[in-house]
Amino acid sequence: MTPMDLRPLAGRLLRQPAAPYHEDAVRAEVERICGEHGLDCERDRFGNVVVRWQTARRRRPLVLAAHLDHPGFEILRRLAPRRWLARFVGGVADDYFRAGVPLRLMPGAVPARLGIQRAGEKRFEILAARPPDLPPRFAVWELEDFAVRGGRIIGRACDDLVGTAAVLATLIELKRSRAKVNVIGVLSRAEENGFRGALTVAASRTLPRAALVLSLETSRELPPVRMGRGVIIRVGDKASVFDSDATRFLQEVAAGLRAKRPKFRFQRALMSGGTCEATAYQEFGFQSAAVCVALGNYHNCGPRRRLAAEFVSLADACGMVDLLAAAARQMPRYDALIGRLPRRLREMLREARVRLRA
Numbered sequence: 019m020t021p022m023d024l025r026p027l028a029g030r031l032l033r034q035p036a037a038p039y040h041e042d043a044v045r046a047e048v049e050r051i052c053g054e055h056g057l058d059c060e061r062d063r064f065g066n067v068v069v070r071w072q073t074a075r076r077r078r079p080l081v082l083a084a085h086l087d088h089p090g091f092e093i094l095r096r097l098a099p100r101r102w103l104a105r106f107v108g109g110v111a112d113d114y115f116r117a118g119v120p121l122r123l124m125p126g127a128v129p130a131r132l133g134i135q136r137a138g139e140k141r142f143e144i145l146a147a148r149p150p151d152l153p154p155r156f157a158v159w160e161l162e163d164f165a166v167r168g169g170r171i172i173g174r175a176c177d178d179l180v181g182t183a184a185v186l187a188t189l190i191e192l193k194r195s196r197a198k199v200n201v202i203g204v205l206s207r208a209e210e211n212g213f214r215g216a217l218t219v220a221a222s223r224t225l226p227r228a229a230l231v232l233s234l235e236t237s238r239e240l241p242p243v244r245m246g247r248g249v250i251i252r253v254g255d256k257a258s259v260f261d262s263d264a265t266r267f268l269q270e271v272a273a274g275l276r277a278k279r280p281k282f283r284f285q286r287a288l289m290s291g292g293t294c295e296a297t298a299y300q301e302f303g304f305q306s307a308a309v310c311v312a313l314g315n316y317h318n319c320g321p322r323r324r325l326a327a328e329f330v331s332l333a334d335a336c337g338m339v340d341l342l343a344a345a346a347r348q349m350p351r352y353d354a355l356i357g358r359l360p361r362r363l364r365e366m367l368r369e370a371r372v373r374l375r376a
């Protein structure tokens with residue numbers, strides 16, 4: 019995947035503000051992109067989007083899961099013609115909520131500011147600069163929507179619209195190359211409020227039980243991973259360790275890519291900064307693994323307690339697409355790839371017995 023292919027997709031998605039439960043605009047953009055590329059897409063009854071590219075239906079399905087929302091404010095009720103009570107949904111530390119911080123009320127992109135904190139969990143007043151034409155339903159931080167600078171994708175909601183862009187880019191690439199694959203993309207809602215969308219998918223019959231589920235995220239840059247050093251095979255999150263065989267499969271696929279193309283880079287790490295959807299799928303019985311790219315200004319928490327746009331490395335995001343497309347193509351070799359290590363260990367055991375006895 020070249021930056022030229024990924025960039026326009028990421029830009030289209032990141033320019034659509036979204037908050038938990040208010041993903042309509044970005045979901046509509048996803049559906050337009052699918053329509054333009056001839057990808058089958060539908061909504062489940064909870065409003066999650068399922069995109070299918072299945073040219074080899076007999077093969078074991080690979081599910082690519084990302085989420086559409088980003089931390090933001092839900093409007094609870096109107097207090098005065100230009101004043102609303104809102105609840106913030108998502109993980110952001112208290113000292114970022116300073117009165118006067120610029121916000122954008124949606125729909126209509128009405129300029130607004132954060133007002134005083136009210137009683138109750140993460141409840142605030144929001145003050146609009148002018149009376150909106152439509153009743154506001156949610157608000158986002160007034161930050162840059164999307165830019166590419168210095169090899170980085172910069173934008174309010176890299177988490178997880180970069181993941182969403184990666185799902186779409188992978189499906190588009192598999193279709194373009196006429197790959198024989200069985201891939202299902204799941205773009206879920208309200209992940210920032212305890213992955214509720216993913217829970218409804220995991221507990222429904224939308225996905226075949228035999229599917230391998232990969233959660234795609236941007237994840238707070240924590241040692242030992244480094245932004246720009248490649249896509250991260252995420253062995254676990256804050257709550258779980260993911261399936262060892264499935265993780266090894268990804269590692270073998272990544273090693274194969276690097277053998278062919280030395281510029282391809284990848285890392286492997288426990289990303290314990292947050293809990294991702296792989297935990298939800300795994301707890302509901304799916305074999306699950308995860309892939310992510312390192313994220314700067316996680317949840318818009320910039321240095322010195324200032325809100326700021328998030329950023330990721332464009333090269334890392336392209337590498338994520340390359341790894342996902344390769345994993346989809348290699349699904350028929352799953353057993354062979356994960357069997358390499360046990361075969362090597364058995365050979366070593368034979369040698370060990372001879373050598374140690376001697």
Ligand SMILES: [Zn+2]
Nearest residue numbers: 089177210317
């Ligand atoms: Zn998040």
